[in-house]
Amino acid sequence: MNHIPSVNLKDFISNDPVKKQQFVDQIGKAYEEIGFVALKGHFLDDQLVDNLYNEIKNFFELPLETKHKYEIEGIGGQRGYVSFGKESAKGKKEGDLKEFWHFGQYVDDNPALAEEYPDNVEVKELPEFNKVGKEAYQMLEKTAKYVLRALALYLDLEETYFDNYIHNGNSILRPIHYPPITQEPKDAVRAAAHGDINLITLLMGAQGKGLQVQNHKGEWIDAIAEPDELMINVGDMLSRHTNNKLKSTIHRVVNPPKESWGTSRYSIPFFMHPVSEMKLDVLDNCISETNPKQFEDITAGEFLNERLRELGLIK
Template identity: 85%
Template sequence: MTSIPSVDLNDFISDDPVKKQNFVNAIGKAYEDIGFVALKGHFLDDTLVENLYKEVKNFFSLPTETKQRYEIPGIGGQRGYVSFGKESAKGKKEGDLKEFWHFGQYVENNPKLEAEYPKNVTVNELSEFNAIGKETYKMLEKTAKYVLRALALHLGIEETYFDAFIYNGNSILRPIHYPPIKEEPKEAVRAAAHGDINLITLLMGAQGRGLQVQNHKGEWIDAMAQPDELMINVGDMLSRHTNNKLKSTIHRVINPPKELWGTSRYSIPFFMHPISDMKLDVLEGCIDDNNPKAFEDITAGEFLNERLIELGLIKK
């Protein structure tokens, strides 16, 4: 695999059973082979995307002391602002060269989950920032639902299997700013090699070089989406749940060539998480003589907590 396959969600949601099955086959094969796919036909329209980038740039342009007022202690960076260099990849001591913001779930009809999740943080200086963030969150969540439905069919389970687990799930929308690089970084990169924690990640802003994916031979492949595509990859939770049938691929964001150090990069991933009591136990249909059960039973909440400790975002 030397490039990222491209699929169109319109084929899956069409009334044509052949197109739908072809989509299921294509996305299933891509996720077994490399764990990444470029997706057209998502639910974000051009105006929403344009407005989101405008608001995100406005936020990251605010003075540092203003942004830091939105950094909430004691919640592991789950909502609001996380300042530059605060997060590092698992096993890496250098902080990544980025700052970011977190929008979280807008819980409906569930007081228990409302109490469990940290509250979303309102930016007072920007009147549109929170509303546009919420709308983007909802459209990406809707897109993710259909991708997971296709993967359920590929796995031979009920099409809507994931629906109940992702409704009110602990998903995160993360606008990231990689600021201009001012001096030769010693060891740090914009985002060190890592796998994602969650079920699937939907990434906006993968146009232009920077994002790289590691294939099965250990080679790094540039992952570049078209302007109308989202890059979508499998996370560790889904990989674990499927006994590594669907691959959570290691990826990174490399520093640009020196002549582009003076430029910012923005990317906006949506991390699709289930509710915390979803069991990530390996699916029976993914176990056979050649692929014995590779993982202990664990819930999504327990797994997330373990990983946030490894990332240095929460303390033991």
């Protein structure tokens, strides 16, 4: 496959069983073949998208010493600010050319989980920042819920199979700033080739060139969304749970051509995680003679901690 298929979530949530089934078939096939889709019909409206971009640009333009106030020690970068070059891809020594922020889950009905997750960090200089971040988080989470419902049907599971695992899940909204490049990077790129850790990722900000996806032949193809589309990909947790039936595809963000080095890039992924006790054991109906069980049993929490150590975010 040499392009990213486009699907419309409105087909799935319509009352038309034919359109709903077509959406299930299209998204399932795309995730088997390339691991990415471009999704229209999501729950983010244009005004919310504009507000979010304005707020994150305002944040990243704050003085460095102000931003550093929001870099919280001891939580593996799970909330607040993570400074430039701190994160590297698995197996890479060079830090990625980016800085970012993390919004996490807003738990309102489970005191034990509220205790388990770090608190969200309030930015005192920007009165709208946290309000807009929370609203975007919840609209992306709602979109992700319906995508996972479609995938549950594709996998011959009950439609709401994932619902309880993702309610109050350990999901992260990560506004990223790739600053202008001021000198020839030594082996560093904006985001080195990697697979995502989580169930699925919903990406805002893939409208220009930069994001590339590796297809099954090992070729890098550009993943460019239309203005009204989110780019959504399978993460390693879902790939593992489905015995690699649904593919977690390696992707990267390449440096722009030299004439565009002076420009910033912003992108905003939403990493949909389940609650930490979800078992990622391979689903029985994804095991066959031709596709024997490929992964050991593990919980989502154990898998996340393993990967955060590999990324250098926790010791």
